[in-house]
Amino acid sequence: MTQDLGIQFHGADEQSGDVFVVETRASADMILQSHKHDHGHLSVLVSGRAEVTINGKAEIMTGYSMVVIPPNTIHEVRAITDIIWLCLWSNSVAPKDQAHDSLKLVGNYR
Secondary structure (H helix, E strand, O other): OHHHOEEEEEEOOHHHOOEEEEEEEEOOOOEEEEEOOOOOEEEEEEEOEEEEEEOOEEEEEEOOEEEEEOOOOOEEEEEOOOEEEEEEEEOOOOOHHHHHHHOOEEOOOO
């Protein structure tokens, strides 16, 4: 998965219904750093295992699974194995530039 690591953005146009997806591909031990947004959103662990911490409560998730991130809630995702993590955002509620500014993927690249 190494060549595909990182954060990519899809959609946010009329064809996608003004919804965009933030796709994070991370190898084991990488972290989508702790952050929060003014809006809630749906997140999907497509594949792999991750420790997902929402408002201080950690839970181990195995893909394929979904979770709702409430508004103004600090959250973080730590990859236990290689993962694909998606966040679905409404571009009219939270423009794509807010996602660019708030999301940082850090950790060990294999």
